[in-house]
Amino acid sequence: MGDQLKGRTVFITGSGGVLGSTYVRRMLDQGARVVASDLPGHRAEALQAAHEGNENFRFYELDVGEEAAVEEIFKRIMGDGWEPNVVLNNAAITGEMLMGKGKSFPDFCDTTVEDFEKTLHTNLTGAFMVARQMDRDIVGRYPSTLINVASMYALNGAHHPIYDGMPFKNFSAYGVSKAGIHGLTVWLAGYWAKRNATVNTISPGAVFNGHSEEFQRRVGELIMQGRMAQPDEIADVMLFLASAQAGHMTGQMVNVDGGFSAW
Template sequence: MEISVNENRTLAGKVAIVFGGSRGIGAAAARRLATEGAHVTVTYVSAPQRAAETVAAIEATGRSGLAIKADNADPAAIKAAVAQTVDHFGRLDIAVVNAGILLLGDVATVSVEDLDRMLNINVRGVFLAIQAAAAHLSDGGRIITIGSNTAVRSGHPGSSVYSMTKAAVSVMAKGIAIDLAGRGITVNNIQPGPTVTDMTVDHIERIKPLIPLKRAGDPEEIAGLVAYLASKESGYMTGSSITIDGGMAL
């Protein structure tokens, strides 16, 4: 695919992949990257219609979109999604790793199956997505992970495993940032607080009183930070975890 770069948009000519980009924060990030000028692939697992809607929103900006079914627990599917993106668009400049799951359970009741599933998707899957993307990223590229403010503030019973996985993502970003610094590739981690998505809809109202700003975040607000970290202006920032949670972690 021939990519036009004769536009005055921040990410004109760039190609992004958003793992877990069919809905919520991932879909908002995909739309925002397209608005800034990037062509965008989104991966999904179980929501093909939502993925198609996100692609339509990408294309409404004048950019090209691609939806690929890929489970972040499956290393082969992750590699295939990256390879298909590069084959389709001819390059890769930005990788946003948003795929993740939340399964609550306290230390006495959490099952081994739930423990393994969260570790596989939230930690192992994030690492494998970064590894697959890094092999194809252009020098000076961007890797952005979506963690959670629970990495620094757990806050309620039953979240120990989820918090552990998000703390691992924060430390992972630091280590991989060093690995890729020689290529000018930055690696940064966004740590949202409670944000209105499918994952939080059942308990968001109970959490609002704990947030100093007394409201939940909007996916578009997180997407704005993604766009900054994907831009040229963020080029001196790497290995950082940025918390965006209405003051909840203060």
């Protein structure tokens, strides 16, 4: 146990995924009180089981795409005696999640407006709604931090050939939504500057999550360090951004991508 985040109460959306669950574990290890949220389902159940009995952990079901639910979330949390001073906008839908297992990815020309807009609504509008509610309920009451989670594809084009023959593709709406995430960051950083709140973006690179050796090889050739990241390597930087040591950082994008974006 460390104390890098002692005194911090962190609210994390999309906590059940490979990165979200890693953030929860590492932040608890560093002394934070963690309020996790996700959609109901096996990921949420596994997360709750992993931290059952930990007095510094709470879980709330939340769909960030539902406006009424987002408008109530901070009131529910604070009504239970917790006051988040760090918020992670981590919830996102990927192409794999949108299409579902066993379904083929459409070519760009066959992408439906419904699928495109559903991705934007969850990844970008959802982040906006969480930030807006943070503005209403938290910002200005006490020092606070918002960390928006983007992607290596936020400001860099996808290398489409690495997906040839793979069971998944890079989905256009994902990169578009993640570019918008950093737009939200820089807008809010200035808007909240005089209210003792900071806003930054973290952009994870390719994170290993059971990928095939061939896909790892293809991606590794695009990365200076020659490999995909482990979830804890992304969490290492997230811990810093959530800590008091990042107090003079705002409006910044931090790439944690092994050098992908520097080439």
